[in-house]
Amino acid sequence: MERRERADAARNRQAILRAAEELLRRHPPEQVSVERVAAAAGVGKGTVFHRFGSRIGLMRELMAERARELEQAVADGPPPLGPGAEPVERLVAFLARVAELGARNGNLMAAHEHAMVTRKGAAEERRESNPIYVSWHRHVSGLIAQGRPDVDAEEIAHMLLGTLHMEPIASQLRAGEHERLAASFAELVRALFGAGGG
Amino acid sequence: MERRERADAARNRQAILRAAEELLRRHPPEQVSVERVAAAAGVGKGTVFHRFGSRIGLMRELMAERARELEQAVADGPPPLGPGAEPVERLVAFLARVAELGARNGNLMAAHEHAMVTRKGAAEERRESNPIYVSWHRHVSGLIAQGRPDVDAEEIAHMLLGTLHMEPIASQLRAGEHERLAASFAELVRALFGAGGG
Incomplete structure (x- = not known):
C-alpha cells in the first residue's frame, strides 16, 4: 500500500513537471498558473502545492531537472560535451547545449528569474546566487583557463554566459x-583559443 | 532682456544636468528625486519640470549628452576611437570607452532603464528600441564586419554590448x-580579428 502510494506520488510528480514544461513551451510564464498546470496534469491544485510548495518551487x-541532465552529460557523457575532448571542443559543445536549453526553456528561464526577483526584490542577487549559474560559470571558466591561462577566464565566462539573458539574444531564444547564438559562441571561443597559439 | 533670459535658461539647464550627474554618482537612482536635483542645482522644482518635462526626461x-560626446569622438575625434586607425584598434578603443562610460554612469544607466521599463511596461522593448543602443550596435557590428566579413557581426555585436548590462559585470561597473571588462573586451576582439588572418 505504501509502495503504491509512493509510485502514485512519483507519477503525479512527473505528470505535473511535464504539464508545466509543455504549458511553458506555448505560453508566456505569467499565464502558467498552478491551476492550469494542475488541470493539464489531471491532478488537484492541492497536489501541486503538496509536491512543490509553490509555483516558484515548481519552476525551480x-x-x-534540466541542469542536472546537463551536469550529468558534462561529468560522464560522451565527448565533446563530456570528458575526453579538447577544452575548446568541450566549450563549444557546452555553449551550444546551453543555447539550445535557452531556446527550449526560454519561457521557463524567464519564469524562474521573475520568481526569483519577485521573491528577493533584488535583481543583483538573482544570477550570481543561482546555483545553476554558478555551476555553469565554473565549468566555462575552467575550460577557458585550460586553453588560455593568460586571460581573465572568470570575466570572459561571465561575458559569454551573460549574452543568454540579454535582449535581443533572449528574444531569439524565446x-x-x-x-x-551557438555559431557565434563557437566563433568567439575558437578565436580565443586559437589566439593563444593552442 | 530676452537674451539674458536665454542665458539664464542655458545656465540653469547645465546646473541641473551637472547636479543630477553628481547625485547619481553617489546615490542609487531611486534616491535621486527631482526635489533633490533642484535643491543641489539651486533652482526650484518647477524649473526642473519646465526644462526637462519629467524625471525621466532629465535622465534621458x-x-x-554622454552618447553625443561619444558619437562625436567616433565621427571626428583622434584615432584610435576616431577614423584613421585599423578596425580592430577602433573597436578595442570604443569598447573601452563604453565600459568606462558604464562605470562613470552605472547608476544613470540603471535609472534610465528603470524609467524606460516603468514607462513602457515591456522589458523587451527597452534596449532594441533605445537609439543609443542602436547607434552603438551599428558602430560595433560595422567594425566587426570590416575585420571579419565571414562572421555574424550583428549577433556578436549584440553579445559584446550585452555584457554591460549583465550581473555581475554591471555590478563591477557600478x-x-x-x-x-575593457581588458577582456580587448582579448575577445583581438582574438576574433586575429582568427580571420587579418
Whole structure:
C-alpha cells in the first residue's frame, strides 16, 4: 500500500513537471498558473502545492531537472560535451547545449528569474546566487583557463554566459532560434583559443 | 532682456544636468528625486519640470549628452576611437570607452532603464528600441564586419554590448571598475580579428 502510494506520488510528480514544461513551451510564464498546470496534469491544485510548495518551487524544480541532465552529460557523457575532448571542443559543445536549453526553456528561464526577483526584490542577487549559474560559470571558466591561462577566464565566462539573458539574444531564444547564438559562441571561443597559439 | 533670459535658461539647464550627474554618482537612482536635483542645482522644482518635462526626461537628456560626446569622438575625434586607425584598434578603443562610460554612469544607466521599463511596461522593448543602443550596435557590428566579413557581426555585436548590462559585470561597473571588462573586451576582439588572418 505504501509502495503504491509512493509510485502514485512519483507519477503525479512527473505528470505535473511535464504539464508545466509543455504549458511553458506555448505560453508566456505569467499565464502558467498552478491551476492550469494542475488541470493539464489531471491532478488537484492541492497536489501541486503538496509536491512543490509553490509555483516558484515548481519552476525551480523544472530548471534544476534540466541542469542536472546537463551536469550529468558534462561529468560522464560522451565527448565533446563530456570528458575526453579538447577544452575548446568541450566549450563549444557546452555553449551550444546551453543555447539550445535557452531556446527550449526560454519561457521557463524567464519564469524562474521573475520568481526569483519577485521573491528577493533584488535583481543583483538573482544570477550570481543561482546555483545553476554558478555551476555553469565554473565549468566555462575552467575550460577557458585550460586553453588560455593568460586571460581573465572568470570575466570572459561571465561575458559569454551573460549574452543568454540579454535582449535581443533572449528574444531569439524565446522564438526557438539557438543556432545563431551557438555559431557565434563557437566563433568567439575558437578565436580565443586559437589566439593563444593552442 | 530676452537674451539674458536665454542665458539664464542655458545656465540653469547645465546646473541641473551637472547636479543630477553628481547625485547619481553617489546615490542609487531611486534616491535621486527631482526635489533633490533642484535643491543641489539651486533652482526650484518647477524649473526642473519646465526644462526637462519629467524625471525621466532629465535622465534621458543626461544619457543623450554622454552618447553625443561619444558619437562625436567616433565621427571626428583622434584615432584610435576616431577614423584613421585599423578596425580592430577602433573597436578595442570604443569598447573601452563604453565600459568606462558604464562605470562613470552605472547608476544613470540603471535609472534610465528603470524609467524606460516603468514607462513602457515591456522589458523587451527597452534596449532594441533605445537609439543609443542602436547607434552603438551599428558602430560595433560595422567594425566587426570590416575585420571579419565571414562572421555574424550583428549577433556578436549584440553579445559584446550585452555584457554591460549583465550581473555581475554591471555590478563591477557600478563599483567604478571598468579596466577588467575593457581588458577582456580587448582579448575577445583581438582574438576574433586575429582568427580571420587579418
